[in-house]
Each structure stands twice: as structure tokens, then as C-alpha cells.
Amino acid sequence: MSIPPPPGPQQPQDPWQPPHQPHPQDPAYPQGPAYPQGPGSPQGPASPQGPGSPQGPAYPQGSPGPQNPYGAPPYQPWAQGYRPFNRPAPVNGVAVGALVLGLMCFFPGAGLVLGLIALRQIRRRQERGRGMAVAGAVLSGTGLALWVLAIAGGVPADVWAGFKDAARGDGSAYSLRTGECFDAPGGSLEGETYDVDEVPCAGEHDGEVFAAFTMKGYGSYPGDGKVTDVADARCYALRYGYAMDAWAVPDDVDVYYLTPTRQSWALGDRGVTCVFGNTDERGSLTGSLRNDGSRLNADQIAYLHAVNVENKVLDTQPVDTPDDDLDASREWAGRLSAALTEEAGLLRRHAWPAAAKQPVADAAEDVRAAQKEWARAARATDPDTFYEHYGRAMARSATDNSVAARKALGLDSTPPADAEGDRGGDGGGGGGELEV
The missing domain is CATH 1.20.1440 (de novo design (two linked rop proteins))
Known part of the structure; x- marks a missing residue:
């Protein structure tokens, strides 16, 4: 904000005080009919200059300006930087995003970068939100440091394992273990599912878990097709470790699998669960299909x-x-x-x-x-x-x-x-x- 110019013939000493009234003998004094001074006269004191007063047009120095019937001097222009109404500066939107990411801790690197960008924009644009930008950058920086330490120590797999363990007992598909049997919603093993009901393998059930593995070597989500191809190849090979005698597996039994979705992948899910199920969606399994080293000579x-x-x-x-x-x-x-x-x-x-x-x-x-x-x-x-x-x-x-x-x-x-x-x-x- 620039500083108003020093007082002069055309500027008041104090923006909140009436301007200096020129003497009638002064050549710059506007010509016009004279009226008595007083509360009831048409001519009153000139309005003080300040943020709350209206802005009038500027005229060349020395010009008598427009003539008005009261002979009052024209209003002076407001100094640069003053406005009729002092509106607050807007809040920087990038600072808000940095704070949100910092609190969520899902993308700590992104939150840190946004916080730094927001601080630069705030200084340049004279916007508000510096506190949010600083808080978002600090939280994101802390989260990023923790993720680096976690990756170095192999913690992400443990974190996801803990997430799945926490889901045990809540009927989550993540809670399935090798050898367990379950019923799926509607009896179908196709499409997307989360809730399952664990049931004894001795009775009727929709599926039986025979293996599980972790998809490794992929950074971002490789796509539904790639996940399915990997699951198909690995699960068909892994079934022989659980049901070694292929002739003992009924003809109406097929291999199914539970795979990560794009959303669960972002949370660290890399696990694929291999399942035996009936080829008839309305059919079911009865008894365990397990025949491995624990049951064979x-x-x-x-x-x-x-x-x-x-x-x-x-x-x-x-x-x-x-x-x-x-x-x-x-x-x-x-x-x-x-x-x-x-x-x-x-x-x-x-x-x-x-x-x-x-x-x-x-x-x-x-x-x-x-x-x-x-x-x-x-x-x-x-x-x-x-x-x-x-x-x-x-x-x-x-x-x-x-x-x-x-x-x-x-x-x-x-x-x-x-x-x-x-x-x-x-x-x-x-x-x-x-x-x-």
C-alpha cells in the first residue's frame, strides 16, 4: 500500500479533518455567489478525506474546477491505496488444500508441496491463509518422514496386515484365512463384495479359501485386467498345494479369487485370496476340499x-x-x-x-x-x-x-x-x- 503524499495546497493536513479553506482573496478561491456561513447555510464544511468518504473526480492543479451554486471547493481525489470500503483479502485456496491433505495424511508429499506453493502465492498476492499453509506443510512433512521410515523398515505390509486383522470378526472379506469357508451376499462369487459370513466347512457354503498371495513389483494400480490375469495364473497353480489330488475335486468346482480394487490398492492392499466355489451360482459346496501334506502319507x-x-x-x-x-x-x-x-x-x-x-x-x-x-x-x-x-x-x-x-x-x-x-x-x- 502506497503512502499518501504530504499535505499541500490541495491536500488536507489530516485525512479525518476538514481541508484548509482558502481565503476569499486567494486567486484559487472559486468564484460564485457568497452565502453566509452557519448551520443553516447551503455551504458547509468540506467533507474530510478518508476511507469512508466518496471519491470525486480529479482536476488539473490550479483549475477552479466545476462551478457550483454554493461556491464550495471540489472534493479531492482519494490517495492511492484507500478504498471506500475496506474488504478483507481472500483466503488462498491452495493453503486450504495443503491443510486438508496434511490432516488426512494420505498423500503427505502432495500436502507438503501444496503448503510451500501456498506460502509463495500468499506473499505475492497479499492473501490470507498463511497459518493453514504452514500447518499443512508441517503435518505433511511429518507424515512423509514417517512413511519413509515405515518403508525402510517394511512397515506398510504390517500396517495393511493390521488393517485386515482389525476387520476380523466384522464379516469382512479381508478377514478370510486359508482353510476357512464362507457365504457370500446373494450366494455369488462374482463382482465386488466386502461383507462375508464365515461358516463351518462341514455344512453347505459358497466358498472355501485355499491360498493367498501378495502382488509385488507394482507401484501404481496396474489395472483390473492385469490384476485378474495375475490372480488367474497364480491361483490355478496354488490350488495344488491345498487340494493336491485333483481327481478328488468335484467336476462342478471352479477357482475364484478376491482381488484388490483401485480404492483398496491406494490404501496398501496387495493381497489376492484364492477360493474354491461352485460353477453353478445357485449351487454350493459341502465339506472341505483340503487334501494336502497334513492329510496324506x-x-x-x-x-x-x-x-x-x-x-x-x-x-x-x-x-x-x-x-x-x-x-x-x-x-x-x-x-x-x-x-x-x-x-x-x-x-x-x-x-x-x-x-x-x-x-x-x-x-x-x-x-x-x-x-x-x-x-x-x-x-x-x-x-x-x-x-x-x-x-x-x-x-x-x-x-x-x-x-x-x-x-x-x-x-x-x-x-x-x-x-x-x-x-x-x-x-x-x-x-x-x-x-x-
Whole structure:
């Protein structure tokens, strides 16, 4: 704000006092009819200059100004910086945003930057809000320092784990643990859900948790499609750690998963929960599907470990047919050939019980024969040739030798309903569970 000029012939000594009245003999005195001075006369004292008085037009120095019938001197212009009404300066909006982010602590870096920007704008624009800007910057700076320390110490995962633990007992989907069974709202395992009801696995239920993992290596949310792709691949592979005997999984059971949303990702959620559910939305499960190392003997585990090497690769069958993408099918067949080579070696090296030794050896021969056909399919130069060796390889799957070996080991001996190698509905008897 500039300072008013010093008093002079045209300026009052005090902006709140009447201006100096020139003597009638003074040449600058305006000419006009004279009137007596007094309370009742038309001419009164000139209005004092000050913030509360009206502003009149300015005239060149020495000019008599406009003539008025009362001969009063014209009003002087207000000095620069004075206004008729003294309105308060506006509040800086960036300062408000900095304070909000500082209090919420969700984005401490952003709150700190906004606080610094607000302080600069306030100084330049003569706005209000400096206290809010300072408070937001301080709170955000403190929050940022705590986040840095937390990341260095690996605390974010613990914080999110604590968040999920706090939700336990409240029917939250975050509270699910491996081996637990639950009912979902409306009985559907598709779409978005949060509230679930934990129920005993012995009775009817909508889902059974068989695995969980954390998505690592991603900063910002990778998108719904990427999250689904990761969940699909990992959950199908992880099911063999919980339900090792794929033949014991009913044909109407499929793999589902609970994944982070964009909103929960922003809060640190990276967890994916893998679930068994019925392929019929109106259907349900009864009893636990768990058959793992805690419920199987060493020989059963050795056999299932060998055949699941093949099953995990079968789960990765390309979506496109050989007619649409022959290269993808050939690459898959090559990986199957390598998996069956490993499977045959595991079956031959284990010391099986006497009753299972010959049945398992016969099953291993079937594996070796199927491996040769998959190797030929991997070298196919056209779709017809690929289909020819594909069919021969699948004919050696789920043979009588496999059934005999399973019976000798005390495992489920009923082949899955779908033994054609196509994952189809991805249920318990789909192609992903085929074995020899």
C-alpha cells in the first residue's frame, strides 16, 4: 500500500479533518455567489478525506474546477491505496488444500508441496491463509518422514496386515484365512463384495479359501485386467498345494479369487485370496476340499507331486486354438513335453510300496509315451499335424494304469468327467487336472 503524499495546497493536513479553506482573496478561491456561513447555510464544511468518504473526480492543479451554486471547493481525489470500503483479502485456496491433505495424511508429499506453493502465492498476492499453509506443510512433512521410515523398515505390509486383522470378526472379506469357508451376499462369487459370513466347512457354503498371495513389483494400480490375469495364473497353480489330488475335486468346482480394487490398492492392499466355489451360482459346496501334506502319507504326496508337474502346465493352455495361433500352441506343447519328462523321472526314482511298484511303473511308461507325442506336437508345421499328436498325447492320459496306481496308493481313482485336455470350465475335472 502506497503512502499518501504530504499535505499541500490541495491536500488536507489530516485525512479525518476538514481541508484548509482558502481565503476569499486567494486567486484559487472559486468564484460564485457568497452565502453566509452557519448551520443553516447551503455551504458547509468540506467533507474530510478518508476511507469512508466518496471519491470525486480529479482536476488539473490550479483549475477552479466545476462551478457550483454554493461556491464550495471540489472534493479531492482519494490517495492511492484507500478504498471506500475496506474488504478483507481472500483466503488462498491452495493453503486450504495443503491443510486438508496434511490432516488426512494420505498423500503427505502432495500436502507438503501444496503448503510451500501456498506460502509463495500468499506473499505475492497479499492473501490470507498463511497459518493453514504452514500447518499443512508441517503435518505433511511429518507424515512423509514417517512413511519413509515405515518403508525402510517394511512397515506398510504390517500396517495393511493390521488393517485386515482389525476387520476380523466384522464379516469382512479381508478377514478370510486359508482353510476357512464362507457365504457370500446373494450366494455369488462374482463382482465386488466386502461383507462375508464365515461358516463351518462341514455344512453347505459358497466358498472355501485355499491360498493367498501378495502382488509385488507394482507401484501404481496396474489395472483390473492385469490384476485378474495375475490372480488367474497364480491361483490355478496354488490350488495344488491345498487340494493336491485333483481327481478328488468335484467336476462342478471352479477357482475364484478376491482381488484388490483401485480404492483398496491406494490404501496398501496387495493381497489376492484364492477360493474354491461352485460353477453353478445357485449351487454350493459341502465339506472341505483340503487334501494336502497334513492329510496324506509320504507315498501319496510323492505321486501327486509328480503328476501335478504336468497339471500345472496343462492349466496354461492358450486361449487361442492352433488354427488361430499355432506358435502359442507349439510353445505350450514344448513345455508339456518337458514337464512330462520330469514327471516320468519322479515316478521312477521314488521307492514305492510293493503293492504300488508295478502300477506306478506302468503309469510312468504312459507318461513317457505321452511326452513323445507332445514333443512332436511342438514341432508341428500346421494345425492338422498339431491336432494329430495332441490327440495321441491325450489318449495316454487318465489311463487304466493311472487308475491302478491310485488304487494301490489309496487315492481317488475316479477320473475327472472331462478328460479331453481342454480346460473348459476350469473345474475340478477340467483339463488342468488331467494326469496319467
